[in-house]
Amino acid sequence: MKRIYEARKHSRAHALLLLLAAILVVCPYQSKILAQDGQKSIKIGFLIRDKRDLASIQVAELAIAHANAAGGFQGRTLQLITKSCDGPWGVGSKRAVELVYDDEVTMIVAALDGRNAHLAEQVTAKSHVVLLSTQSSDPSLSRAYVPWYFRMVPDDRQQAAVLIEDIYQKQQLSKVVLVSLDDYDGKMSVESMKELMVKKGLQTPESFINLPEKTLMQKIAHHPPQAMVLAGSAAHVRQLVDDIHVSFPAIRLYAFLNMYNFYAITRTPFPKNIRIVQSDSPAHSQRPSFEKAFLEKYGQMPSPAQAYIYDGISLAAEAIRTYGASPEALRSNFKSITYLGLTGEIKFGKLGNRSNEWILSK
Structure with missing residues (x-):
């Protein structure tokens, strides 16, 4: 009888634990809220x-x-x-x-x-x-x-729409190259831009995905474009941009915002003369003071x-x-x-x- 009682007691305890676990799954906030109230x-x-x-x-x-x-x-x-x-x-x-x-x-x-x-x-x-x-x-x-x-x-689709409008409608450029600096984020950006161009009836431009810099520069030299759109991030991006500016100064450079993500790691000054997408609403009045404070503390913008x-x-x-x-x-x-x-x-x-x-x- 004692063994039966102990088994039933264990079974009830096990069932209670299962019920508590189910409650936490259904109501994931409860333990979180109670914990933070005391912090x-x-x-x-x-x-x-x-x-x-x-x-x-x-x-x-x-x-x-x-x-x-x-x-x-x-x-x-x-x-x-x-x-x-x-x-x-x-x-x-x-x-x-x-x-x-x-x-x-x-x-x-x-x-x-x-x-x-x-x-x-x-x-x-x-x-x-x-x-x-x-x-x-x-x-x-x-x-x-x-x-x-x-x-x-x-x-990517929002950025691609802005880039396409400027390159093809405002600037009236036709020779364009899309360059992904990696094999995922940049590639997604390039594909989004190509898909939108197809919908707009535009000719799909040549694209290069995650090529070594030497190979990419050779391809650019063979058929220099009027505009180049960079996407994705890589350790060599600063050197690549500098080399493009020196070797092909006539090329207009554009970029998806994800090109700048790697700069947080490399801590290199980000390149200028590249057009990127930004909000059309005015930035907070404190932005200049923020940039100044950041520059003074960390040595770069x-x-x-x-x-x-x-x-x-x-x-x-x-x-x-x-x-x-x-x-x-x-x-x-x-x-x-x-x-x-x-x-x-x-x-x-x-x-x-x-x-x-x-x-x-x-």
């Missing part, structure tokens, strides 16, 4: 693709410092929890899980490439935590239809990629101040936020993309 700080997760990405970490920490200097949230400080996704395939998913369930962050800001952004999105889709992407322009991230996924940068990261962290802080610190409140209300940042007015439309009008930089 002094509000945690914001920050995912980066590489632990060498010191510039992105620094600009994110600068944004958090400014947010705390402005009062934090109801006397509580905002704390940045940073995790790197470098390592074997799938580590991006693991880091996102750690942020959600171990660190219990209120939301996640990501400065990731497309592959890792997809992994992070899968985690937040199940955990119902807001994910704000500041770098990847992969259009398929929005087409996953996760209601609490948002993007700071214009996606912030790249476009770093400006979007700064805005992403600042927007997360503003959302917490406006809607509260619980993940549930942010999930329900984040899509309604409007904020003036370094990259212009920030508001979100369909599928979590920014609803701004986009133009080319001067």
Whole structure:
């Protein structure tokens, strides 16, 4: 009889544990909210693709410092929890899980490439935590239809539309080359531009994907284009741009924003005389002072990629101040936020993309 009693007791305990686990799966916020009520700080997760990405970490920490200097949230400080996704395939998913369930962050800001952004999105889709992407322009991230996924940068299709309008309509150029500096993000940008050109009835231009610089320069020399569009990131991009300017000064250079993502790691001054897409709304009046402070502290101007990261962290802080610190409140209300940042007015439309009008930089 004693053995039967002990077995039944064990069975009831096991059933209770299963029920508790089911409740946590159905209501992923409850443990998170209860834990944070007793904490002094509000945690914001920050995912980066590489632990060498010191510039992105620094600009994110600068944004958090400014947010705390402005009062934090109801006397509580905002704390940045940073995790790197470098390592074997799938580590991006693991880091996102750690942020959600171990660190219990209120939301996640990501400065990731497309592959890792997809992994992070899968985690937040199940955990119902807001994910704000500041770098990847992969259009398929929005087409996953996760209601609490948002993007700071214009996606590849939005950027391609602006580039095509200027190159083919305003400048009346016909000899164009598309160059991807990598085999994923840049390739996605190039394919998005080619797809849009087909829809517009334009001739599909020649494209080069992840070629060695010497090979690429030889191909350019063989058939010099009037305009070149660069996409994706690589360690040699600065040298490539310099070489193109020297060898082919007549070529008009354009770029997708993801070309600047690697500058956060290389810390090299980003090239000039390249036209990129930007918001048509005026930037915050504090942008010049931000750039000056960044230059004085780190010895270089912030790249476009770093400006979007700064805005992403600042927007997360503003959302917490406006809607509260619980993940549930942010999930329900984040899509309604409007904020003036370094990259212009920030508001979100369909599928979590920014609803701004986009133009080319001067």
